[in-house]
Amino acid sequence: GAVVSQHPSRVICKSGTSVKIECRSLDFQATTMFWYRQFPKQSLMLMATSNEGSKATYEQGVEKDKFLINHASLTLSTLTVTSAHPEDSSFYICSAGTGGFSTDTQYFGPGTRLTVL
Amino acid sequence: GENVEQHPSTLSVQEGDSAVIKCTYSDSASNYFPWYKQELGKRPQLIIDIRSNVGEKKDQRIAVTLNKTAKHFSLHITETQPEDSAVYFCAASGSYQLTFGKGTKLSVIP
Numbered sequence: 001g002a003v004v005s006q007h008p009s010r011v012i013c014k015s016g017t018s019v020k021i022e023c024r025s026l027d028f029q030a031t032t033m034f035w036y037r038q039f040p041k042q043s044l045m046l047m048a049t050s051n052e053g054s055k056a057t058y059e060q061g062v063e064k065d066k067f068l069i070n071h072a073s074l075t076l077s078t079l080t081v082t083s084a085h086p087e088d089s090s091f092y093i094c095s096a097g098t099g100g101f102s103t104d105t106q107y108f109g110p111g112t113r114l115t116v117l
Numbered sequence: 118g119e120n121v122e123q124h125p126s127t128l129s130v131q132e133g134d135s136a137v138i139k140c141t142y143s144d145s146a147s148n149y150f151p152w153y154k155q156e157l158g159k160r161p162q163l164i165i166d167i168r169s170n171v172g173e174k175k176d177q178r179i180a181v182t183l184n185k186t187a188k189h190f191s192l193h194i195t196e197t198q199p200e201d202s203a204v205y206f207c208a209a210s211g212s213y214q215l216t217f218g219k220g221t222k223l224s225v226i227p
Binding site: 049105109 | 161218
């Protein structure tokens with residue numbers, strides 16, 4: 001089956017620093033990857049859609065200058081949380097579809113737990 | 118945009134009983150409806166999905182039904198086992214993105 005990896009699994013950083021999270025599709029090419037944020041005991045909220053070779057599409061209310069997304073290849077997308085603050089602490093999960101549309105099956109990475117002190 | 122409502126938010130069943138989780142969606146253009154199972158601190162795992170050209174789909178103890186006219190779909194788990202305990206999310210997708218329900222915490226009591 002389709003496998004998506006995410007690194008790191010857990011990160012603790014000081015307020016004001018930047019953190020990069022990598023999402024990789026291991027056995028398939030992903031034209032589109034999605035970045036979600038999940039607060040404890042809550043649902044997944046889509047932050048942005050990452051398209052290989054073009055700019056990401058951000059959801060309303062998500063600051064594009066704070067959450068930088070780069071989709072440099074068909075197997076790698078990165079999310080950089082810039083100048084992180086405690087309110088950015090959350091579980092960040094990426095997903096990738098095996099085709100080019102959201103109606104393709106999405107497979108999720110294992111998530112990254114970010115804690116900002 | 119799409120809005121997905123999911124009920125109940127919590128569900129407790131005795132081992133061996135059936136569990137049913139229901140979702141409604143608002144966008145009639147949505148045509149893909151996956152269900153994910155998420156254990157604490159882990160990734161959501163796709164357990165079953167259905168597309169709008171199908172009314173029902175079954176995979177062993179898990180089944181999903183779709184009523185496009187009423188815009189609702191349901192997850193049915195039969196012969197529940199303790200390892201079925203988790204949070205289950207429904208989602209709906211049209212041409213742009215997956216919209217998730219708020220989740221149902223299922224507890225299967227041995």
